[in-house]
Amino acid sequence: MSREPVYAALTGLVRAITAVQGLRITYRGTENIPRRGGVVLAVNHTGYLDFMQVGLVARQGKRRVRYMMKKELERNPVVGFLMRHCKAIGVDRAAGAESYAAAVQALRDGELVCVYPEATISRSFELKAFKSGAARMALEAGVPIVPVAIWGSQRIMTKDMPKALGRHNFPVHIAVGQTVPPHGTPDELTTALRSGLESALGVAQQGYEHPAGARWVPARLGGSAPTLDEAAVIEADEKARRAKG
Template sequence: MMVHVPTMRRDRPARGDRRGLAWWLALAVCKPVLMLLRRADWRGVQRIPASGGAVLAANHVSHIDPLLVAEMVLAQRRVPRFLAKDALFGQTLVGWWFRAAGHVRVDRTAGYGAYDDAVAAALAGRLILVYPEASITRRDDGLPMPMKSGAVRIALEASVPLLPVAQWGAQSILPAYTGRLQWGRRKRVAIVVGEPIPLHDLRGLEPALAATLGRERLEHRLTTMVRQLSDEDRTSA
């Protein structure tokens, strides 16, 4: 059964969370289309901090789910800053939008410094959105693949909350690794923001060990949450 949690009212967003032209353009283009495609089932949105830095770690099932997750975050009067590979910022139109929207570069060739920009953004009060699988899942059951430690490393270095975000249903709108939107009856898209992953006991450990232990916690929690959504979808079909 779908349980829709209404969006909580929040104070006026801080300067760093003002949307700017790039986000207003994206909303103007994408929002009407999303409303034709999806029925939103958002839960736990009150766990997103009203201000200050945080890392949201989401599973990835479709090329369209960044739009759906961003829609949910924007409705909470926060602006998501996606962690994106450096090459995207060098493209003409896409690069302009990524820069104007305030997304964050990750340089995978920079070793342990790959996440320096993301840590700085989190310290500056930004909401960083990370896909720890680094790509759309290729599992037949749609559950998350093994995860990387970037989201944990950012949260540890910036001392900000790490929240798991499980989502399910976007793959019914745009199946993974295809370019064919499924029009017709609107599909239910469930997005659940979970309780923060406990990291306080990892601070002070050797960085690589802390990142590994945190990644294991995130992977277990997020996979469990996604499995619950998958089971709900199967039993309600």
């Protein structure tokens, strides 16, 4: 890999934060990350800080991640500097075609591009409905998709829960699923991706202690997190409030 001092410094910072928090990270399936060539890294989304674990799992495969981030963040002098020097892809929701084209070009250039198929954090901690962007990018660039499931990071910082940013020694399980080749229509590939990510999530949850009634545990596993349907109602209400200003 070519030298990228800013990216290297950020990676060092993430590793330091992980050590201070006492996170106990377990990796499974990292051999499924191609060591070279364009790859769509499709990740489940349960917390605000799971992007840190995405960077660490890519590092296991000796790769760097190119994140897709809100373009308006570029206006912040610090974040803008980091985005430029870490080759982040700015996403403008009002002009999505431009950011989509930039992501496809990055994939063609052999980069590993991180995509959250659910688009937003899942309050239920179950997989929400998938957008087709990851599949369309993979098909257009002719690159595979690698599903990655991160489990446990929702305990640190997520929606509707108190933050736990100090030293807590939480376990975090990361499972890298089997490569999904770029075949079929966008809908067919999205279905295949979802199946792969569901399998990876099952692996990540194996051996993880889920206390009954815990807020960060899905209802399906005995926790008190909202179900998918309940979470959808919360999100619809939230969207309506934002629309009213």
